[in-house]
Amino acid sequence: MTEVVRIENITKTFGTVTANRDVCLDVRRGEILALLGENGSGKTTLMNMLSGIYFPDSGKIYINGEEVVIRSPRDAFALGIGMVHQHFKLVDVLTAAENIVLGMPGGLLVNRDETAKKILEISDKYGFIIDPWKKIYNMSVSEKQTVEIIKVLYRGAEILILDEPTAVLTPQEIDKLFDVLRKMKDDNKAVIIITHKLGEVMVLSDRVSIMRKGECVDTVPTPDATVQSLAEGMVGRALSLSIKRKEPENATDKLVVSGLTCLDPTGRRTLDGVSFTLRTGEIMGVAGIAGSGQKELCESLTGLQSIHSGAVTYIGDDGGKTELAGLTPSEVTGKGIRIAFVPEDRLGMGLVGNLDMVENMMLKSYRRAKGIWVDRKTPKAAAVKLIEKLQIVTPGTAAPVRRMSGGNVQKVLLGREIQSEPSVLVVAYPTRGLDINSSYTVYDLLNEQKENGVAVMFAGEDLDVLLELCDRILVLCGGKVSGIVDARTVTKEEIGVLMTHLSKREDAV
């Protein structure tokens, strides 16, 4: 096998942060190389330098044995390098065909029919299904990914880079994607897949390069590796990968949701007749393809989403019932009901990036002060306490939270919500973008809340985590509940089926 890409001693810094240090890597024709590393280990930054998004501070890149300079994505295309980004880089209001030819050099006019024809040829060859005239905003996540991959192939890429391509797919869609990638490999292309999922590495790749803290620590042929050895390489020490899970104790109903229906501004149902019950001392997982109603579900439990019909009934410790549907967050709080929410968008919704930690603590507490004045002393004390308890790394309580690392930001947010001593805790994608240590801190905190008798709802995308952490899992499909299953007995494949098909499996309700 011939070497097509060689990276030598690449270093890249952002301000004071070194994203890559002296990284060396090689990729061969006709192989699938897995680039393994946890969040923040510098995998994506490294690949962005291959695809011309970033420019390295120092180091060399060789393509087919020649040293090259990649200054822009166009340079990368010219060298046959194409990258499918984790966050799709597609223009919503344009069609698939328009997106596919975007940025390509050519004549004055865009020949849309010609493009469509060529796209269909490529789809036939690799077995994609795509409508070139469909607008991106009408597409599902996996359709968008297909567009991205075709876009790269259309440009004649010989070296394909895929950044966390499986994060948003169902297990069945993942199998399909892997088939396509294997076809490309047989087609003598070089495929690089960025991932932090060990299982995928083992199933798909020929070799694996492990990144840790910006450095490439090891490259091994996949058959010589084990899940345990890869995990140790990734984290740098022996690690127990299992999340501890206790049996729920005295689970009683806390929040009864029935027939919950929400509409988006265009009148489409984002949630459609959703019914389930959250119980104390239990973690309820929420799974589904991205955009199946998870966000709306979380927000409608916390009063942030206007509810079209249905009921959200809170059951107090004394058994008294309170109807929450139609109340605003402040009205819910006004009734003495504490529902805490850790939203997906931490700095855009849960916290204010430009404000300091004390002012962010005040988001929850400022209302409690009497009179017209704000109280800064109590939240300040709370912030200091939180820093100590969760070992938050920060220049001080007066520094804007956006300057903190992702893990510390999440600790501030989750910590603040837990400090409000909630009886229901709703968390959405709490470990997205976090490194392993921070992720496990989050899992521990959630388990601690569960043991304290809090009803926890956990919306997540990593099925492995959902299966290990949760007691029950609610699966959403197109805004409807396609099943509520026992997390201890269900398999990943079964959840995958539920994510795409509505059926009536409700074995654990």
Added chain:
Amino acid sequence: MSKPGVKTSHAGTPFVWIVKRDSVSRKQAYLVRAAAILGALMLGAALFLAMGHNPIMIYRDMLTGSLGRTLARTETVRIAIPLLVTALGIGLAFKMRFWNIGAEGQIIMGATAASYFALFSGVPGPYLLFVMFFAAIAAGGLWGLIPAVFKSKWNTNETLFTLMLNYIALEFVRYLQFGPWRDPRLRGFPSIAMFDQAARLPRVFGVHIGWIFALILVAIVYIYMKKTRHGYEITVVGESIPTARYAGINVGRVFLRTMFLSGAICGLTGFLIVSGANFTLSEMVTGGVGFTAITVAWLSRLNPAVMIIFSLFIAMLQRGANAVQTTFRIPSSAADILIGFILFFILGCEFFLNYKLVFRKKVK
């Protein structure tokens, strides 16, 4: 397109690139901003030079024209008062990223309401000023409330809305001036009658009492923004509306409340202008204060205390430009150009406070 070739490594490095700065010290920040203002004045000097004037003479005359004599000084302060008060009002709205550029209209409505009572009400002397004061506040506030209602309900673009209301308010005053409020005793150009003595603000140290109002208002707005729950809510709404909703803040209500206050303060400006300086209402009542005050608010980074300095500074420019209009035959619009330059430079210099340029190192 040129194919990337075989080159030595550094050849392709961009010559200069941009990285984020952690933070700069307060002193450095002031220095950079001072340099920016200086740069703008230099650009103005170049303009004067191109016109064949000696810029040093012009700036000197602007300085003496605005600060040289007691009369000039009081005139400068008189110009600064409406700028300061309006900037305080605009600042409240800008802090929540509500782009209220309707101060002109809010000033006009406040001035009109105050004028109504001054001209036609027959409210006995001692109470008249109080009535005018509250009428102006209410009228300005309500005029400011209109775009906020639509913003909070349908997210209607407030920038254009507030601006259109300026023109509508202006036409309204024209209508009054040319129609029902026109003073029949005056021949020639239609105008509205002068106020009686009872409707005029008293003077303190040679300038109408409005400057005391303005300074008190600075303190009130400062405390309101920094120490009250309302101020905190405004900050959060300005930073992020989703976060405000998440924290249980009724964003619509904050829009309404703050825009009423913003408009009311601008309405107060209207009262100060008609009752303290012009003693009548006309279509020229604002003199562009509503726009110039945007500059004051932004240059002060929405800090009420700093607004005192910048309102005086801009007033000096305007007064100075008036002075050199006669001596050098330079149109007084020169002040607007200088103000524009200063804004450009201040806007531009923020970049150097947040980012730094890294130049390519020489390859040995």
Added chain:
Amino acid sequence: MEQLIFFITAAVVAATPLLFGTLGEILTEKSGNLNLGVEGMMFMGAAVGLSASFLYEQAVGAGASGFLSAVLAVVFGFLAGVLGGLIYSVLTVTLRANQVVSGLALTIMGVGMGNFIGELLGLRAGGFASVSDVTRSAFSGARIPGLSGMPVIGRLLFSFDFMVYMVIAAAVLMIWFLNKSRMGLHLRAVGEDPATADADGINVTRYKYLATCIGGGICGLGGVYISMVRSSGTWIHNCVGGLGWISVALVICAAWSPARAILGALLFGGLSVLRFYLPIQDVPAQVYNIIPFLATVLILIFTSVRQSKERHQPASCGVNYFREER
């Protein structure tokens, strides 16, 4: 009938500066730049265009060519607008300043600059600045043999000044550019999603600069129209008087489509001359003057109530793009 023809032709003349401003701003916003400085750029275009003609006539004297004078007015008016767009681009694209405030600053500076130049010309002319009849006739209605003379059609289609045809050509060109050409596709991508455009190898900075500067130039032409045609080649203090702002609002009404902008501008042009063709007893002039502004407000409200996925502002409008943001 006669009255109607007069009304329509007057509406077209009133619509022309609005359409220039709207087209310029559409092009600018398509690149993701929300330039609120249209009013300022129009002022600059008006004053600089007029000065070009005026100074040319002064320099040449009696033998001045009306054609050359008009060309100079158009070219320099356009360049003045380009300068406005350039200042705005440097501030927002390169120096990443707040777009709203940068646009307001451009308006403040442009209005000042326009009036300053206009008054300066007046001082030079010893009274008020005005171009000669040669130039004025170059900006007056066309007389195309065989066409302009036709009944009704001739007056409705073939009797306007050349800038009316220029603005229509500009609109048609923009429709083609945005929908058919490769650069148009790239520009739309830049305005919708600059990060994606960037990753696809499109030079975001270049597109933003070009679109904003050319858009500014087109706005400047609107100014030229105001000073050379509407004010018959004289400087009138504050002659733009809010037309730039209405243009910005028209962009929203037209839903970022040059084709709809033509209709919108005609509608507003018609509203603004209504007073002269539909006078109603006892309704003061000011009520008529309010109509365009009031209509703008109503349309703003209407479009905000009715949100649409397709007809919306380019998604990145108002937000500066910075690649290494992390």
